[in-house]
Amino acid sequence: MRIDLHTHSTASDGTDTPAELVRNAAAAGLDVVALTDHDGVGGHAEAIAALPAGLTLVTGAELSCRLAPSPSGEAAVGLHMLAYLFDPLEPELARERELVRDDRVPRARGMVAKLRELGVPVTWERVAELAAGGAVGRPHVATAMVELGVIDTVSDAFTADWLANDGRAYVDKHELDPFEAIRLVKAAGGVTVLAHPLAVKRGRCVSESAIAALASAGLDGIEVDHMDHDEPTRARLRGLAADLDLLTTGSSDYHGSRKTCRLGEYTTDPEIYGEITRRATGAFPVPGAGG
Template structure:
């Protein structure tokens, strides 16, 4: 089985519609794909409808914006009840603040001389939850930077960069508790991605494991072989599952679906621990 547990649609900052993501996952030879848009479940229904006539299994999920010890991090949540009130409310608060932040980032970019507008960013975002990747695309359109990756530099949008603005982010231990309360399971996304900025300590990961974290996303484009080996050892020490995924964003990034995958045994263990929702098949 080929299992990719981290992919985005245009319900957040990917470029594929949820239905296109499903079709592309089938074309990539995947057996299972997780839809993990940022802080939203808006793409679940369309992706599920697109499964008809395919052998693909969809894992409904989300990628949560978190912060601990002053460090931004992402938490993958899978197979939770999207209607559970406490978790639904927290996702709504984070999404609302994403809009405020994106508007402020646009204003900072303009103050720095970038000829972009809020209307342009909204057009790029479409129906998706607006965020920095949409601002990055606007900077590319305006000829300010060569590509989206170049926009995430200290000159522009990187954490702590000239145009960066803080946003609401959930404490990760609270996020773990909220997801568990909604019957889901959690995996710390790309925990060793040091090129994105500071990473959390192994002691913090141990604390999250004690709080109920289920796994670590080890096999990821942003992890070199040394980092993967270290994280694999840490997962074994803490009794955490190991996952792998592409973190696919469509044409916004060059990574392809299935670039890294999850072992079927780890996938089955994740599914077995979840009570809030089940994988969806055509």
Template sequence: MRIDLHAHSTASDGTDSPAELIAAAVAAGLDVVALTDHDTVAGHAEAAEAVRGTGLTLVPGAELSCQVEGISMHLLAYLFDPAEPAFAEERELVRTDRFRRGRAIVERCRELGAPISWEQVQRIAGDGSVGRPHIASALVEAGIVPTVSDAFTADWLANGGRADVRKHETDPVTAVRLVRAAGGVPVFAHPGAVKRGRTVSDQVIADLAAAGLAALEVDHLDHDEETRAHLRGLAAELGLLTTGSSDYHGTRKTVRLGEYTTDPAVYEALVAQATGAKPISG
């Protein structure tokens, strides 16, 4: 089985619609794909409809924006009940603040000499929740940077960069508990991605494990071999599972869907922990 547990659609900052993502997963030879848009489940219904008759299994999920000790981090949540009120309220709070933050970042970019506009960013985002990748695409359109990745530097949109503006982000221990209370399974996304900015300490990861974290996403484009080895050792020490995922965003990133995958036994162990929802078989 080929299993990719981290992918985005136009419901957040990917370039494939949920239906296009399903078609891409089939074309990539995947058996299982997770739809994990940022702080939203808006793409789930379309993806669930598109998966019918494909033979592919869809894992409904989301990627949550968190912060601890001034460091931003992301938590993947799988197979939770999307209607559970406390978790739904927190996702809505984060999404609402994304809008405020997006406008503030665009204004900072303009102050720094980038000829972009909020209307341009909204056009790029379409129906999705505006995020920094949409603003990065606007910087590419304006000729300020050559690629989306080049926008995520200290000069522009990286955490703490000249144009960065902080948004509401959930305390990760709280997020883990919210996911578990909604019947879901929490996994720490790309915990060693130093190119994105500061990363949390091993002690923070231990605290998350004590709160109910299920796994670390280890095999990821942003982790070198040394980082992966360290994370595998830490996971073993803390009794956590380890996953692998592409973090696919369509054409907004160079990584291919299914480029990194999760062991089938790990996938089954994660599914066994879920009580909020079930994978959707096509």
């Protein structure tokens, strides 16, 4: 069984529509795929309607979070929390997701303004066009930079020179406290997994002590097998997960043609997937019916 628990569609910053994504997932030989667009669930209905026979959809979202500075002196750090199989209508979590989504537009406009100050002639009109009504994010800004020849790939924008956390053109947005995110997702019957926790090229990463604190607060797992983790990092994370009794997942973080990762490039062990579904009470995986 091949299981990919982290993908994006045009409902956020991917290039496949939700329908295209599930069809492409089936074509890639996946048995289970999770649709985890940033801070929203707007692509789920289309994905379910198009779900091919033989493919199961896990509904989810990737929540934007920021860990506050610690009393010991650790700086604030942004992180992403994968939330699976929560009740999308639970009002408190829905309200927080809406606050984050609403702040994405002024944040993207701010990044465009900073880039223009740095001599990059990106326009808000082009970034909005690339977002095409989905949740606008850094990959849309990065794509506009690629089109201008400023960088070669979208990934090249996620450096200190440009859009990485605390980069020259980075702009903060409203983000959830990760402890509050865990509480909200749990209250909505969902399961939480910390996405790419040691993706150092994206900027400052969450510390192991912070991951331990999140585990104590109810975090279910960490994403280990990911394109932004090298083999020593994966081994380190597996050891940490064992110490903290956390689940370990593997995922592509697929964004269509916007990034180089392929559907099913990294996968999750079926036993881990089974445990995620056992813990969830807010929603259930959706089996394909030939849509």
